[in-house]
Amino acid sequence: MGKVIVCRCEDVTLEDLRQAFAAGHRDLESLKRFTGLSTGFCQGKCCAAHAGRFLAELRGGDDMVCDPTRTRPLLHPTPAACFAAIASGEAPDQEDA
Amino acid sequence: MPARAGEPLAAALLAAGVQVFGRSLKYHRPRGPYCLQGHCSGCLMRVDGIPNVRTCQTAVRAGMVVERQRGWPSASFDAFRALDWLSGQGIDHHSMFTSSAATNRLAARFVRRLSGFGELPAGEPRPPAPVERWQRQVVVVGGGAAGLQAARELHRRGVRSTLFERQEVAGGRLLDGSDSAGGDGQGSWARLAELHRQLEGSENLELLPGTTVVAVYPGDRLQVVAVQERRTLVVEAERLLLACGDYEQVRLFEGSDLPGVFAVRAFDRLFYLHGVIPGEPVVLCGDSPRLLRLAGDLVAAGVEVAALVSGATRPPLPAGEGAFPLVPGRLPVRASGGRWIERLEIAPAPSEPADGLFDCGCLVSEYPPAPAYELAHHAGCRVDFDSACGFRVVVDDGGRTSNAAVFAAGHCTGAMSLEQALEAGRRAATGMAESLSGGSGRED
Ligand code: FES
Numbered sequence: 001m002g003k004v005i006v007c008r009c010e011d012v013t014l015e016d017l018r019q020a021f022a023a024g025h026r027d028l029e030s031l032k033r034f035t036g037l038s039t040g041f042c043q044g045k046c047c048a049a050h051a052g053r054f055l056a057e058l059r060g061g062d063d064m065v066c067d068p069t070r071t072r073p074l075l076h077p078t079p080a081a082c083f084a085a086i087a088s089g090e091a092p093d094q095e096d097a
Numbered sequence: 098m099p100a101r102a103g104e105p106l107a108a109a110l111l112a113a114g115v116q117v118f119g120r121s122l123k124y125h126r127p128r129g130p131y132c133l134q135g136h137c138s139g140c141l142m143r144v145d146g147i148p149n150v151r152t153c154q155t156a157v158r159a160g161m162v163v164e165r166q167r168g169w170p171s172a173s174f175d176a177f178r179a180l181d182w183l184s185g186q187g188i189d190h191h192s193m194f195t196s197s198a199a200t201n202r203l204a205a206r207f208v209r210r211l212s213g214f215g216e217l218p219a220g221e222p223r224p225p226a227p228v229e230r231w232q233r234q235v236v237v238v239g240g241g242a243a244g245l246q247a248a249r250e251l252h253r254r255g256v257r258s259t260l261f262e263r264q265e266v267a268g269g270r271l272l273d274g275s276d277s278a279g280g281d282g283q284g285s286w287a288r289l290a291e292l293h294r295q296l297e298g299s300e301n302l303e304l305l306p307g308t309t310v311v312a313v314y315p316g317d318r319l320q321v322v323a324v325q326e327r328r329t330l331v332v333e334a335e336r337l338l339l340a341c342g343d344y345e346q347v348r349l350f351e352g353s354d355l356p357g358v359f360a361v362r363a364f365d366r367l368f369y370l371h372g373v374i375p376g377e378p379v380v381l382c383g384d385s386p387r388l389l390r391l392a393g394d395l396v397a398a399g400v401e402v403a404a405l406v407s408g409a410t411r412p413p414l415p416a417g418e419g420a421f422p423l424v425p426g427r428l429p430v431r432a433s434g435g436r437w438i439e440r441l442e443i444a445p446a447p448s449e450p451a452d453g454l455f456d457c458g459c460l461v462s463e464y465p466p467a468p469a470y471e472l473a474h475h476a477g478c479r480v481d482f483d484s485a486c487g488f489r490v491v492v493d494d495g496g497r498t499s500n501a502a503v504f505a506a507g508h509c510t511g512a513m514s515l516e517q518a519l520e521a522g523r524r525a526a527t528g529m530a531e532s533l534s535g536g537s538g539r540e541d
Pocket of ligand 1: 107130
């Protein structure tokens with residue numbers, strides 16, 4: 001059996017997720033921190049839904065408890081030059097939602 | 098390399114027969130475009146000295162210098178690919194080289210050389226973009242079916258709105274070729290033309306294409322951060338309508354990350370908008386009417402179609418019936434090939450042994466797209482998980498989210514038809530207009 005790549009940016013496989021789950025990482029945030037899932041260039045746009053489904057399956061079909069990982073700006077990789085002119089202290093604060 | 102003026106660089110490269118665009122981070126697997134929508138990492142290349150440019154979002158120009166990143170001696174033949182073949186099911190990097198601090202440091206240095214993300218940009222750093230601060234009553238994010246229809250409804254009600262669209266041309270799904278058929282103005286292109294007519298010259302609509310919203314900050318007044326090629330906008334908005342659509346996905350199986358495997362809408366754009374067939378014979382996997390239409394149109398255009406593999410046991414008959422084998426009750430389970438997909442194996446179910454094999458020059462893989470929920474999540478709106486599509490923004494009938502200032506409509510709220518997306522856009526705009534006039538504004 002070859003690899004089934006879930007996260008193409010960071011080369012995380014289904015098998016990586018299965019092992020991480022067995023090691024006790026039972027929610028997406030924890031799986032992300034352990035495997036690197038969703039931490040690459042696309043920030044989970046290609047893998048979060050797949051990983052959520054797989055996690056629900058590992059948990060026995062339980063959709064309801066599947067939370068997304070914490071979402072932070074920026075939505076897309078953006079050159080620093082786009083923000084360099086915003087003076088420090090002037091940037092908007094993100095309130096904890 | 099020849100190219101058509103204005104077409105995306107990735108389409109020009111595919112048309113010229115380029116197969117490997119780059120290499121993956123850990124196993125150095127070949128990578129190529131699969132979304133053509135600017136959300137994956139498959140098409141990243143170094144363009145004119147700038148690393149990590151999404152070539153599917155970059156218009157081709159004469160004299161561009163385009164280089165592959167990563168890989169040794171080159172990304173198209175990469176010796177480190179051996180890591181992938183030798184590692185079987187994978188490498189667990191958590192416990193490797195951790196026995197002593199010295200080997201760990203050495204290994205970390207080696208790994209950094211092996212992976213990494215391209216070289217630093219050449220030349221002078223880009224000067225800071227000017228930042229403009231705007232105040233707007235209504236900001237709409239996304240100019241697809243739901244966003245345009247919402248803008249149209251707001252316009253009809255005399256509410257001014259500012260619409261940010263990431264692509265240079267608004268339309269989203271309405272631009273898809275395989276939905277464009279349909280008489281009586283029901284096809285997507287006819288709908289788009291109609292919306293365009295209704296909105297043309299509207300004083301109520303400020304339409305800004307080529308503008309990417311990258312952040313939303315909740316607070317007394319919402320702040321929306323949008324970037325353009327040459328300036329950055331920080332917009333204070335009273336209301337926000339998210340119609341940011343979804344991200345194309347492909348079915349997961351062994352080798353489904355090979356170049357040559359495309360999401361349906363990516364292939365749709367290549368074929369209908371750019372006239373590019375990246376490989377033959379084409380295999381299509383999925384059940385939707387639009388996929389059957391696409392298969393029929395491919396045959397009519399003289400493209401070799403090897404098969405339409407359908408998970409359904411009794412799929413509806415395609416337009417080009419008889420022109421290619423229709424394989425019901427099967428799913429793709431393994432794709433193989435060196436730098437590009439060459440073969441596809443199918444099976445009755447993912448857990449069963451393969452019982453069919455096709456030569457495959459290009460795979461069109463249909464899978465439910467994943468809603469773009471992130472901006473709503475920035476704004477603190479409730480998001481839930483639906484196994485049919487993934488994470489999605491939770492809305493009521495009027496497009497209200499759990500944040501009273503934020504509305505959402507269309508595919509960012511879950512799977513739906515084009516018709517439903519248009520209707521959702523109209524309803525969210527209605528709900529929002531009412532909340533502005535204080536009529537049935539809701540505080541929660
Ligand atoms: S980002 Fe360009 S193909 Fe996906």
